[in-house]
Amino acid sequence: MSAFQVIGGKSFKGELKVQGAKNEALQILCAVLLTPEPVIIHNIPQIRDVLKLIEILQDLGVKVDKINSHSYRFEARNINLEHLETPAYTQKASALRGSIMILGPLLARFGKSKIPKPGGDKIGRRRLDTHFLGFQELGAKFNYNSKTEFYEIDATNLQGKYILLDEASVTGTANIIMAAVLAKGTTTIYHAACEPYIQQLCRMLCRMGAKISGIGSNLITIEGVESLQGTEHTILPDMIEVGSFIGLAAMTASEITIKNCGIEHLGCIPRVFGKLGIQMELRGDDIYIPAQEHYQISTFIDGSILKVDDAPWPGFTPDLLSIVLVTAIQAEGTVLIHQKMFESRLFFVDKLIDMGAQIILNDPHRATVIGINRKYPLRGIKMSSPDIRAGVALLIAALSAEGVSIIENSEQIDRGYENIDGRLNAIGAEIRRIS
Template sequence: THVLALEQLGAKVTATDRLEFRAPKLAGADVFLDEPSVTATENALVAAVAADGVTHLRNAASEPHVQDLANFLVALGAKIEGIGTNTMIVHGPATLGTATYRIQPDHIEVGSLIGLAAVTRSPLRITRAGVEHLRSIRMGFERLGIVCRVEGDDLIVPSNQTLKIQDDFGGHVPKLEDQPWPAFPADLMSIAIVTATQCEGVILMFEKMFESRMFFVDKLIAMGARIVLCDPHRAIIAGPSRLHGATMTSPDIRAGMAMLLAAVCAQGTSTINNADQIERGYERIEERLNALGAKIKRVPERKG
């Protein structure tokens, strides 16, 4: 998607042992992204701001962090229409200046903290949570019996949660599935799976967007979770399960954070290898969770 978008704007791309992009001059174009990729949209957006002429970015991602980048570019002097929609119109080339800009909250981190509060049955106030972007996330957690309260721009997770999975109409087994924004985010499916292990009832988790996101559930099963992995995209979780400590390896950012949540609520000690992955999406995570009462210790990786 990145390559196709930049090619449509005039870049020449060659692939040998590396990708090489050459563009003496970018030109505005009618660009259709073959999938609404967040980072591909952001790359195309930045390129379009520098390109000569008008660019239409269609099937663009519209997640809050894409909106944040677009609003930042506008603050610098870019002319962008349709921010927050799947079609953005960029008038280039822009003459950019300087600006002071406050980065918006990370809705994925907020959703992860909701899961943390739920699995530890702890009250939590998340300040400056960006509540306007949390509708689908809150709806997803409400399906697991977790209800949050809004106070201004703070999100409060009370401790007296039912943690009872809500049946679908007619008593059918409920389903939680991800889709492109503004639906429930793919990056929170791993967190929702761990949270569901601590909730009463049965739920089907349907990961539609990525092929390998479910492949960490064997680690949760080893900790005592009752999960049936149906295929690379679907898993059935029955809870609640009493988890116990285990040694795990983080395959990616979101699964790593999910493992951390499982370890925090499990009995005993857990070890998570390849923990640097987690910090790609969660800055100073052990410092902040320890301030909330967790007991997390960073240790050097063993060699050999």
């Protein structure tokens, strides 16, 4: 197990370029299974989860050629479904939650698939019902083997249908869309997720020959086609990394320019951080954040305490609530953080309290942060990263703290952030990898 040793208490100055979006990449990579023709994808982030998914695709028989550091060519002409029965597949797919999204493409093109119960962040229950209920609505037969913990699906004759999703699941919506593009007839998905990543997937599929309307809304209509062709696609900048860097700049009183943010796709993210009192300037597709010694949390119009909560797009993404929480520690004022989706995602706040933060964990879903307004710095401690986003929140706290912090289980951070230590060290941070 590796760890980050962080020497904190410094301010930084410089530019940070945003990586490709992890959550988009996992969907787009699985979509290459829908066609035997070549698909070229640019701006692929070099992070653990994405690289593991590329390994799974290769094991299935996808020919993968690396064009440059962030561009790949995929050709899924010769797929070996027998690999789904191997221990190697079980081991790799069970370790990666994103592997769930190979199901839709394999069902659409080959009529069957199976997957072990996938892993991922330890942030509470993350049910998969939406995926399988959607497949069943299209005519697939589903079986879960509780002894082997394998999900097995037979979908030899998928038929389009009206589907009302039980939740606006991003991965569930993506999976059902990919299954439906080659199904017979018309599929209508209501209460669909409409995140920019879903929009990107739909536009890519349309370039491949799919017929999809309602892109960007929660009502998506898909007319099934016989086959799809190859295409070329560029992944958006990662909005979660943009928010993480905004929080980093505020907590460390740093002057940072965040490059290539994809501002038109950020939704309410800049506005939410603005409510914490963080100043920022939009310069083309870059966000400039001046060094701020103080930033004050706003209140609602009636003077009541600000609440920041997550919601399906275009609401505030749950992946950034951990960053908002840690950023509020050194602000002036109070904010209530309401994490609705995952009941274990706020449990990392005990580490922040040990560092000197003023936080009340009201229940598994809500935490109240009383900003200390830089009256004193946080102190470095030894801690462990429970998931990707909490890990980066702890890293931001450590960089703002006095003394040395150790963040164990840093592999969690590497799952979502490319070369985070190298990029931050380049603007003045002191982060060292240790065993």
